[in-house]
Amino acid sequence: MQWIQFVLILMGQCSFFTCHLYEYHFIQEEKTWDEAQSYCREHFTDLATVSDMRDLERLTNPSQTTDAWIGLRSINERAIKEWHWSLPGEKLKFICYNETGQQKYFFIDESKNWLQAQSYCREHHTDLVSGLEQINSDEFKERVEEFNDQDISNKFLWIGLFREIWSWSDGKNFSFRHWDPDSFEDVASKKCAMTTSNGKWSSDICTDQKPFYCYDDKVILIKEKKTWDEALDYCRENHRVLVSITDSHQQRWVEKRAKMADTEFVWLGMRYTCTLDLSFRVSDRSVCKPNLAPKKKTVRCDSDLAVAMKRDGKWYKKAVSEKFNFICVK
Structure with a gap:
């Protein structure tokens, strides 16, 4: 019997390289951080959450160099102190x-503070x-051994782990930060994060x-069984x-929706075929690597x-006749 080989079917109008699961909107009207949060929640999804450098590039518009609020706010340091990857x-x-x-x-054989190193x-x-x-x-x-071979008394190295006192407005736990190393002055009274003209982040009152x-979040979990x-x-x-998930960045975004489903699984826009004698080869610009669970047994094309x-x-891989919640893109 023919072995299963899979192809990714892209549904709808968006392509691999232009379809975003969320969009950023710059609002020129000046508001306090709380007022801005309320506005974003009423008209879009929330104040901007940034998960990596690619998000940062999409967020920052060269023509919009003024300071602007984003959805990061200092939290009660005594209540939550979590370590994250990437002060x-x-x-x-x-x-x-x-x-x-x-x-x-x-x-890097140069001594810097943590933000400068980052x-x-x-x-x-x-x-x-x-x-x-x-x-x-x-x-x-091997790199650590190179460092240890040096005749120095301080044997500590920075890595990308930090203790968190900031939280995203929408509750997501993305650990990405892009602080300006020179911006941390009088931070006790500056509890809300903002972009600055150099593209990095600072904080203000x-x-x-x-x-x-x-x-504006384009990903919608539909809690209906279909x-x-x-x-x-x-x-x-x-x-x-x-x-459809085309890279690890989108994988993280969709995975957070899947955790809120009423069913154990949620449908994605990908389908196997038993009739085409094709194997799907993944390019660097599409899916980095399918996040398939380890095979427990051989699946035949029946x-x-x-x-x-x-x-x-x-x-x-699930039979298309099974009924699960699913995730749409609007």
């Missing part, structure tokens, strides 16, 4: 990493080394009036498309299958 203090040497290229990790890595590489997978890698350990950035074809038709008729995301973010 100022003493000066240490550090290790940067690159997402691409043969060499991934770079020991800025250096983002300018010359990708970021400070972050995550257990990177820290446990052999190449990272929340009752000051400024323009602001909202975002087959894959029914879900596809529903999204086309009522919104735009059944969501039914129509589509891709569903479990609440843990993994993708599974």
Whole structure:
């Protein structure tokens, strides 16, 4: 019997390279941070949340260089202190990493405070080394050994882990920050974050009036149980498309919706085919790597299958006749 090979079916009008799951809006009207939050929640989704450098590039408009509120606000330091990957203090040497290229990790033999180190890595590489997978890698350990071989008394290095006292307005736990290393003055009274003319972030008194950035979420979790074809038709008729995930950035965004589903799985806009003698090859600009769960047994091509995301973010092959919640893009 023919083995299953899968192809990704893009539904609707958007392409791999232009379809965004959320949009940013610059509002020139000046408001306090709380007023800006209320405005964004009434007209869009919330004040802008930024999850990585790509978001930052989309958010920042060169013609809009004025200070503007974003959805990051200081929280009660005694109530929550969480560590995240990716604050100022003493000066240490550090290790940067690159997402691409043969060499991934770079020991930087310069002493900087944490924010300066982060800025250096983002300018010359990708970021400070972050995550257990990177820290446990052999190449990272080699860079640490290079550092340890130096005849210096201070054997500490910066990595991308920080203690969090800031929270996003929409409740998302994205750890991305883009602070200006020179902006932390009188921070006790400056509890709300804003963009600045140099593209980095600073903070100010929340009752000051400024323009602001909202975002409009295009991803909608539909808490109705439907087959894959029914879900596809529903999204086309009522919104735009059944969501397709084309990179790890979108994977994170959609995964947060899947956690709120009433069913164990949610349908995605991807379907297997048993009739085409094709295998789907993923390019660097489409899906980095399908987030398929490990195979437990061989699946033969005896039914129509589509891709569903479990609440843990993994993708599974499911018969299109099963009924799950699903995610549309409007």
